[in-house]
Ligand SMILES: CC(C)[C@H](C(=O)O)[C@@H](O)C(=O)O
């Protein structure tokens with residue numbers, strides 16, 4: 282087939298390479314799925330449906346499962362019993378264990394060295410590779426877009442479709458390029474970029490779009506920072522977010538378990554590096570953000586787009602929605618962040634539970650103490666992260682500062698496993714959702730970067746991390 286010479290965006294290149302059946306006036310396109318990730322919460326019904334219809338998993342070799350949402354982050358007791366928070370949590374875990382075994386799907390189970398939060402382990406093992414289509418019954422699948430993948434969350438019935446066919450019916454989204462110019466100031470991280478992007482777009486500003494993040498700020502971010510940015514795409518309503526693979530991507534993935542090895546890797550990498558938007562590629566929408574003006578961010582409301590630079594304090598409500606959010610958060614509007622007493626700090630999740638995140642937090646915790654009355658919980662995103670962090674002695678830095686160091690899982694990000702914030706308590710959290718009650722009934726969540734979370738744990742109030750950093754003069 283003759284190749285079109287029309288300039289294409291990164292999204293179009295990956296999309297076009299996966300179309301099995303083109304989109305019609307009345308029918309969505311059928312897309313081939315390269316990688317299907319599965320966790321215990323959204324898979325049970327999909328497997329039951331498959332069984333009811335007498336179907337098999339079409340590509341068990343492209344389907345990988347993990348346990349993350351419902352598993353306790355505390356160690357088993359002396360008898361080996363796991364401290365599940367409810368019977369239902371335990372059933373979810375056992376159901377996935379059985380479904381995976383029955384269908385020949387690889388499960389990174391409780392004791393597996395590769396277990397972890399689904400969006401942490403995919404990239405970590407090199408299951409996620411540039412140019413792939415990646416789906417999972419989980420909205421933060423957008424994380425994998427940091428590797429130049431079209432990666433998005435699907436519903437449970439779609440999980441069933443992909444299990445049965447390795448394909449998915451999809452309408453092509455519109456495209457939006459978000460270019461972040463300039464250079465980040467010292468102490469400003471990928472999370473601050475992400476919270477700024479969402480605050481700019483609004484919680485539904487990305488609805489119907491596939492985002493591409495580009496520009497010097499994105500190029501300068503490490504892979505962890507890029508994953509954080511892509512992770513939060515869904516919080517602006519976008520279908521997915523992606524970043525063109527570059528030499529950093531190639532270097533980061535090299536040698537990982539599931540990527541090609543040796544010369545085959547170099548050959549794959551040469552193809553990956555072609556995955557970028559052509560000069561002259563057009564987008565349905567383009568926005569630009571001045572990266573040099575981004576500051577450490579913290580949310581003040583009950584939606585991830587309700588965030589502002591910490592130095593600016595809590596804004597005054599501009600409408601009823603904001604008024605309601607401020608009320609829930611026990612803020613009046615207009616106050617300084619220093620007056621927000623913090624009860625809990627959570628560092629972890631698929632947004633910020635990777636090595637780079639834990640190192641950033643440890644730099645602030647080192648030689649300092651968590652303020653009295655603050656509970657700080659550090660939860661690695663995966664077993665691999667846990668082991669690496671322990672090798673570097675980060676766990677010691679956390680525990681000596683007075684923080685808890687746990688086993689990997691989603692933990693307090695979604696509070697399904699027994700780790701939760703008490704009613705009325707204020708948590709500074711490195712996760713991605715600050716909805717009412719997200720971290721436990723009545724919990725109040727402030728989203729921020731690992732550095733800001735650590736700084737807030739030390740200060741006892743929402744704090745700009747730069748006061749604890751030895752920053753070089755720019
Ligand atoms: C449980 C799961 C379906 C959910 C999601 O889709 O994102 C969870 O991971 C979350 O972060 O809210």
Ligand code: SF4
Nearest residue numbers: 421630631691694695
């Ligand atoms: S860490 Fe949080 S956001 Fe990520 S998959 Fe788990 S529950 Fe969802």
